[in-house]
Amino acid sequence: MDTNKLLLIIIAILLPPVGVFLKAGAGKDLVINIILCLLFVIPGVLHALWVVTRD
Template sequence: MNKILLIILAILLPPVAVFVKKGVGQDLIINIILCVLFFVPGVIHSLWVITR
């Protein structure tokens, strides 16, 4: 998938972007927990997963 689309998806729906990039796993669980606690850390984590 195009990286620009993944970055836009990471800003709007962080867990979906992590799922598309990595699938079901540790990164997805961490991102869901971060999004539930507070949205901004979830966005930062998803951007980090996508760009690394």
Template sequence: MDNKIVLILLAIFLPPVAVALKSGAGKSLVINIILCFLFYIPAVIHALLVVL
């Protein structure tokens, strides 16, 4: 439970870190990094989808 709360907070403030902790270095992390460079809000949404 506490781990999920930490991941949600990381997904809001540092989306690539949350995705890396949840799914490791893979396709989701690359997608999230690209989204983070282009637009911040879609990166947050993607990170929340991966975490939840």
């Protein structure tokens, strides 16, 4: 596993919107993740991990 991807995974677990922003930029994925994090934390983390690990 590449070091950058490992760091993005760690950031996605600790601060999901930041991880999504670093991977996908400011777009629909970031808005979805912020809404999920405001409603529930776990779906926000799962979404962030999905965004960070997809190619």
